[in-house]
Every structure is written in structure tokens, then in C-alpha cells.
Amino acid sequence: VNAYMDRIALQHPDLATVVTAGKSFEGRDIKYIKISTSNFEDSSKPIYMLTAMIHAREWVTTPTLLYSMHRLVENLRSQDQDLREDIDWIIMPLLNPDGYEYSHTTDRLWRKTRSYRPDFNDTCWGVDGNRNYDSVHFGVIGASADPCNVTYPGPEPFSEVETAYVRDVLLENVDRIQLFMDVHSFGNYITYGYGDGTLPPNVVELHLMSSVMGAAFDVKKLPEANFYRVGNSGILMYPTAGCAQDYAQSIGIPFSLTLELPSYGHGFVVPPQYINHINDETWHGIAESARLARTFHRNRSSPPNPPVNPPVNPPNNN
Numbered sequence: 563v564n565a566y567m568d569r570i571a572l573q574h575p576d577l578a579t580v581v582t583a584g585k586s587f588e589g590r591d592i593k594y595i596k597i598s599t600s601n602f603e604d605s606s607k608p609i610y611m612l613t614a615m616i617h618a619r620e621w622v623t624t625p626t627l628l629y630s631m632h633r634l635v636e637n638l639r640s641q642d643q644d645l646r647e648d649i650d651w652i653i654m655p656l657l658n659p660d661g662y663e664y665s666h667t668t669d670r671l672w673r674k675t676r677s678y679r680p681d682f683n684d685t686c687w688g689v690d691g692n693r694n695y696d697s698v699h700f701g702v703i704g705a706s707a708d709p710c711n712v713t714y715p716g717p718e719p720f721s722e723v724e725t726a727y728v729r730d731v732l733l734e735n736v737d738r739i740q741l742f743m744d745v746h747s748f749g750n751y752i753t754y755g756y757g758d759g760t761l762p763p764n765v766v767e768l769h770l771m772s773s774v775m776g777a778a779f780d781v782k783k784l785p786e787a788n789f790y791r792v793g794n795s796g797i798l799m800y801p802t803a804g805c806a807q808d809y810a811q812s813i814g815i816p817f818s819l820t821l822e823l824p825s826y827g828h829g830f831v832v833p834p835q836y837i838n839h840i841n842d843e844t845w846h847g848i849a850e851s852a853r854l855a856r857t858f859h860r861n862r863s864s865p866p867n868p869p870v871n872p873p874v875n876p877p878n879n880n
Contacts, residue, residue: 563656566628567595574635577646583727586660587677592727594654597634602650608740608859610852611652613728613806616691618661619671620747622823622832622840627655627745629841630848645852650738652731657724658691671830673712675722682717683709689716692744693802694725695809699758704802715804725806732810741771741817741855742810743848747832748825749799750788752776755811755818757803759796762811769793771817771854778850782843784836787824795820816862817855821847 564580571580579596586592596602612630614623631653633639634646656662660676674688686709693705693715701707705715720726732739752775754768755761762768769792776790783789791798795807802808810818823840825832832840 563624563628564591564593567593567631567655570595570631570635577635578631583654583731584723586658587675587723588660588663590659590663592654592657592659592724594652594731595631597631597646597651597653599647600650604650605738607648607650607738608856609650609652609735609738610848610855611654611732611735611739611742612745612848613654613657613743614745615655615662616657616724616744616806617673617746618658618665618675619673619830620823621662621665621830622747622825622837623745624655624662625837626823626841626844627653630845631655633845642849644856645849648856649852652735652739654728654731657728661688674714675724677716677722679717686710686714688714689722690714691722691725692746692806693804694722695719695729695804695806697757697803697805697808697812699803702803703758704800705804719804728806729809732813732815736813736815739810739815740859741819741851742806742815743819743821743851744806745821745823745844747823747830749822750779750790750824751795751799751820751822752790752792753795753798753807753820753822754793755795755808757796757805757808758801759794761794764816765794767858768817768819771851772819774854775819775821775847775851778847779843782839782846783824784826784839786826816858817851819851 571578583592665672696719701715705713752772772792807820
């Protein structure tokens, strides 16, 4: 994954820059790529930020973001030229490299990070990274206080370096990020906050964004796949706290979503023959959501239009 990003940046230095956010708990590099035609110097352009693989067993998620990089840099098609010209991109395809490695070598269904705190608990490893973000009801809703449980949120928000890196990138770019999406597997869902079932003030816009993306996915879906469902995560799926979606929404990102990819009935172990289709289908939805996010960004950034043919004199209401 990192080698692919490095190669893209080396071959396309005018478009792509690889940044090392830092090291994982076990010392692996956590990298992300920035894609821009203006070297991120045009502050008028919105940013679309994508993350994946905070849950180690969700292997299908990382290829979708690598494919998005490919479409934006190496295989830009004429119909997508606007996506590269008008939008800057931050893509973090592998947030939990320690857990990802462990899921390859030891436990295919491992979910958490691989942090170890013997002074706190010497029998269980790891934290559920998507319960480790700062949010209302942290550690109370949709999480377990048992360090051995798969939904253990950690001793405190951002105890995991992996989630802290995402926080730092979000805060560094909070004034320009228009859309943030955390990619997961599985279930054919697009959800928005908040995880406790309460709704953000812009819920109508969030639902519209989710619906546009879901419709774009459904146009491409295979016959055996379910249609995408959209809605509030706490209502549509189950109550949670401490997830990336809620944190990004809470700090002022206009559109913060969670995507749950299809599995075609295979759970977390999606057969390889589906990967290319999932990549293409997901890119289609990402592209359409990016265009809608751009429209919202322009409407917010532009002053209101003056009235057409304003009256020379105010009306006489006497």
C-alpha cells in the first residue's frame, strides 16, 4: 500500500504528495496521499478526505481508496477532469497497519489495533479504533469497558496513535474539508451522525448527500447485491459513540459520513472476484458525492446574488 502511494508521488510530483503521519504502535509507517493541481495552495478549493482500514479485518476497504487514487492520478478520464481540477483530496487508505498485519498472520477476523498496556491490562491487546474518537457518550454507548471486548474504546479518547493522526489531519484542514468519509465493511450502508441517534442541524443536506451517493452506487451494483440504505447511524444500524463520523461532524466538517461496502453474503471475507467491481462502484459514488459537495461549497463561499432588475425607488406603501 505504502509502496504504491510512494510510486504515484514519484511519477506524478506535480499532482501527488505522500505524507507520513507517524508510526503505528508497533512502529509501522502510517502514510496518506494529497492530490492537488495547485499543491494545496488554493484555499478556495474544497477538500474531500477519505479514510479506511481502522478495523483490521475489513480488507476490502483499502483497495477502494487505492483505486480512487488511480482514477485521480494515473487514469483520469475526461468525465472526471473536474474532480481533479476543482477539488483537493486527502486519502488515508490504511489507518491500522498493525491490526492489518495481524489479520494476515494470526487472526483473519481481528478488528482492533494492537496496542498493549501491561500496566493497565496484561492479557488483552488493542482498542476499537472506531470507538476511540472524542465524542459525547464516549465509552458508554455501543462500546464495552472490557479491554478484551472487540468494541473496547480505550482508556480515553485518542489513546491510539492511529486515531490521533486522523484527528490531526482533520484539524489541520478543518476550514477546507467539505466532505469526510470513513470507509468500512460490510452491509451496503451510508450513514451520518450522530451515533446516539440525535441529528445534526444540517441533517437534510446530509441525507441528500448520502442519497445521491447511494443512488450512484446502486446504478452500478451487481444483481445479487442489496440496494444501499442511508440514514442516521444510531437509528439505521445501532447506537455508537466515539466514531470518526461523529468526531468530524462535531468539529465542523459539513458532511461527515460512514460507508459500509457490500459483501455479497460473504461477511468480512469478500471473494477476490468482486474486488474490481466494488472498486469501480465505489469510485462512481465518491465522484458524484464530490460534485455535490463542490456545489454546496461554492454556494456557501459565494456572496448572495443581487436581485434581478432591482427597483429604482422603494415601493410606496403609504
